[in-house]
Amino acid sequence: MTPATELASQLAQLPDVTVLTNEPMSVHTSFGIGGAADLLVMPSSIGALATAIKVLASGDVNASYIGNGTNILVRDGGIRGAVVKLSGALTGIRRHGNTLVARAGESLGALCQRCAQEGLSGLEFAAGIPGSVGGAILMNAGANGGEMADVIHWVEGVTANGQIQRCPRDQLEFGYRHSCFQDNEMAIARVAMQLTPADPQQVYRALYETVQKRCRRQPVGQPSAGCIFKHPADDYAGRLLEEADTKGMRVGDAMVSSKHANFIVNVGHATAHDVLQLIEQIQQKVHDKFGIHLESEIRIIGEDA
Numbered sequence: 001m002t003p004a005t006e007l008a009s010q011l012a013q014l015p016d017v018t019v020l021t022n023e024p025m026s027v028h029t030s031f032g033i034g035g036a037a038d039l040l041v042m043p044s045s046i047g048a049l050a051t052a053i054k055v056l057a058s059g060d061v062n063a064s065y066i067g068n069g070t071n072i073l074v075r076d077g078g079i080r081g082a083v084v085k086l087s088g089a090l091t092g093i094r095r096h097g098n099t100l101v102a103r104a105g106e107s108l109g110a111l112c113q114r115c116a117q118e119g120l121s122g123l124e125f126a127a128g129i130p131g132s133v134g135g136a137i138l139m140n141a142g143a144n145g146g147e148m149a150d151v152i153h154w155v156e157g158v159t160a161n162g163q164i165q166r167c168p169r170d171q172l173e174f175g176y177r178h179s180c181f182q183d184n185e186m187a188i189a190r191v192a193m194q195l196t197p198a199d200p201q202q203v204y205r206a207l208y209e210t211v212q213k214r215c216r217r218q219p220v221g222q223p224s225a226g227c228i229f230k231h232p233a234d235d236y237a238g239r240l241l242e243e244a245d246t247k248g249m250r251v252g253d254a255m256v257s258s259k260h261a262n263f264i265v266n267v268g269h270a271t272a273h274d275v276l277q278l279i280e281q282i283q284q285k286v287h288d289k290f291g292i293h294l295e296s297e298i299r300i301i302g303e304d305a
């Protein structure tokens with residue numbers, strides 16, 4: 001028994017915490033890929049999140065955090081230790097003036113809908129991004145010329161020793177698909193976003209048009225983790241990949257989408273090993289043709305089989 005599974009019954013007794021052991025991560029990722037996590041912990045309040053983190057730290061068990069699993073590839077050997085999943089558990093949105101405060105597990109989709117209902121503008125760019133609020137902050141998710149950093153006022157997180165800490169925007173080190181949370185061990189718990197009053201119909205229309213555009217350009221119905229690579233300076237990874245003739249390349253059931261070359265889709269029973277091999281091959285093709293090394297945007301976690 002791993003130290004993590006030994007802690008499972010202790011965690012299961014906490015209020016507002018659900019615990020699963022030996023849980024396949026393929027069920028919790030949009031790629032539909034990934035070996036089992038020793039422990040999957042789902043807290044539905046910020047207090048429960050802080051307590052769970054303290055319990056894991058006291059047992060010296062490594063904790064990693066996920067939201068909706070739409071930007072991660074979990075290796076086939078799974079994850080030793082605990083995965084704390086916030087999406088679908090730690091949810092809720094409140095309005096204070098023109099600020100919306102959302103818990104980290106809330107979906108971006110629900111947040112965009114709420115903006116439209118409330119007549120608040122600023123998050124239209126995010127329509128159709130399938131992640132949670134926490135994942136969107138960590139990644140500084142963006143599209144259509146906007147990014148999360150544009151609207152963030154503060155973020156509340158839980159430190160590795162279970163303390164709740166509020167960080168103002170200027171401490172968050174936002175950059176292109178980057179925030180300070182990639183370099184510290186905090187769990188993002190709550191986020192305040194400053195928005196602008198607008199006509200609800202206009203916000204609904206902008207959300208609808210953004211989603212339509214996304215459906216035309218991306219393989220949204222197929223399992224993937226979004227764009228595999230970041231854009232290099234002054235260029236687009238998708239353009240380089242397309243011109244390097246990678247569309248349709250395949251390893252096992254992992255295939256470069258024929259609709260958008262920066263997406264790898266799982267066309268059946270792809271393994272993480274298939275995806276990683278394909279990533280290496282297409283990286284090499286772009287390097288051979290353009291001399292550019294594409295850097296991964298997706299987060300790769302866990303152990304090899």
Ligand SMILES: Cc1cc2nc3c(=O)[nH]c(=O)nc-3n(C[C@H](O)[C@H](O)[C@H](O)COP(=O)(O)OP(=O)(O)OC[C@H]3O[C@@H](n4cnc5c(N)ncnc54)[C@H](O)[C@@H]3O)c2cc1C
Pocket residue numbers: 030064065066067068069070071072086087104105128129130131132133134135136137138139140141142143181186187188189218219220224225226227299
């Ligand atoms: C079809 C498709 C289209 C996409 N389009 C876009 C796009 O246009 N723009 C874009 O930027 N992204 C896009 N993505 C990628 C992805 O949806 C975003 O990056 C999203 O913000 C990730 O959120 P998530 O909750 O799924 O995060 P996850 O995939 O669960 O996690 C991503 C990272 O954040 C960390 N994390 C998640 N939640 C927390 C938390 N509460 N506290 C601490 N760490 C946390 C994880 O450890 C991991 O490192 C797309 C993905 C798909 C599948």
